[in-house]
Amino acid sequence: MLLLVVQVDDHPAWLDAVQLARGLTDDVHAVLFDASRADELAKQGIKAAHVVEHDVLSDYAPEAYGEALAQLVGELQPSGVLAVGSEKGNEVMAHLAARMRAPFAANCTQISGTGRPWLITRIRGGGMLLEDAEMDAGCGVFTVQPGAGTGAETPSTVDQVDVRRFTPDLRDELARTRVIERTEREAGVSLATADVVVSGGRGVGSAEGYRVLEELAELLGGAVGCSRVATNNGWRPHSDQVGLTGTKVAPKLYIACGISGATQHWVGCMDAKAILAINTDPDAPMVTRSTYSVIGDLHEVLPAVIAEIRARNASAGTSG
């Protein structure tokens, strides 16, 4: 039996994890920290759900989550445990594995084998490379890279999910890493979810140079992004940075202005449906790997693009 931790931070990629788990066995049980999700599980062919309940789990608490899972694993003796490779999915599974003193493979795209050993493929460097590895473990601990699922419908084999309650024995001390305060962000176009990202690198030249990128982003209802050079120079806040150690984006269109396309940047934007590179260097990797390119100085190209959009909007306004 495989245990699937559905819910650490409600990441939509849990369906990818379902697909990898179902690829290994039909015998998949879910772990929930909130019973209200149980209904969605039958559609995915998940037979049983273990709802973990305890006062210490009243808000996100990585150590307590890891300890609760370790106790559940001790009771159910699954052959493996999977979760989504989100930031918190990885954090909780690391706590689980550390408590089990078992190996843990993060961000897997493939899992096969039976434990002695497991054969896995995982991503490294945010997707720069793939690693094939062997994992020697009775009970394997894995997270699944978002997007690694086959996308195929999982054939359901169950009509009703058997929902069981599990109350772990958690010392109060484990509440020491529980969230004590939350603040919500104001709504607005966020870099991670924008349809268009207008992103600038060293070629922008200065903090003021980003005004033209902001103007285009505003016209297109998009967000402004940047490379690490821009962050390090203090031209943009780190929250704008795209890449391995910044935000991973997957917009309809990524406009890369004066960005060379280093791998650490590329892994942050490679999932865009289309990439438009604006660069003075026709051989820049960002240009050769882009969908569309314009060769030229971004400070000449962008104002012309903005003027063209305004002109078309105006004539559409007068004619229509």
Added chain:
Amino acid sequence: MSLDVLVCVKRVPAPGAKVPLTEDGRDIDTRHLGFTIGPHEECAVEEAVRLKERHGGSATVLAVGPPEVAEQVRYAIAMGADRGVVVDTGQDELDPQATAAAIVHALGELDARFDLIMFGNESADAGHYQVGVRVATELGWPIVGGIKGIEVTDGGVRLRREIADGSEVYQLSLPAAVAVKEGLNLPRYPSLPGRLKAKKAKLDTISWQPPPGGLRKIRLRQPEEKRADSVLLGHGPEAAPAVVDVLEELGVC
């Protein structure tokens, strides 16, 4: 309240637009590459130095790996750390259980005691997301990851983490561990006096072979690239109409 802080950093290759692999595919071909520490860890070093400057105490940097990791430890000293520790395992890359075991072993060997141990949220090359958690669990210390704000409070640290729709706060008493992310601060460039000091610094070396963990790297592969040849829309500002045609086609304008 003064703080003695330890920062764990990893020596990682810094490739450009392509990651070259060795012929047998077992590793990155680093013959023509430089090495660095990951941005998360650079921010951890910067924060440790700032905590010392603000509250007193000390900043120590530790790296596990072949003797060459001394280069990254010295870089951190150039940024302002007081002391460097090399845990020489003779090997290029250990699996995360072995790395954690090596750090825990070194903590036992050192005569120093720490209030706070800082890690990167994940290593820049391997991204195992676990070495910090394993070390903290072994020590029985609390640890939280994804941290982008640290504030020293009475007897502890107040930590801020950004999540998709806002932020979370944690309060840990010391001793504690924390895994941080880039954006925590803007790391300084080493000063010239800093570089001179780092060059001369005497590093503590601990030689130790940890037992191997259960995750064994077999080979590395390049991911497939699906993108077709780039369509050149033009040169300079004359390309603007073609660009806007594409924007309209994509339905973003």
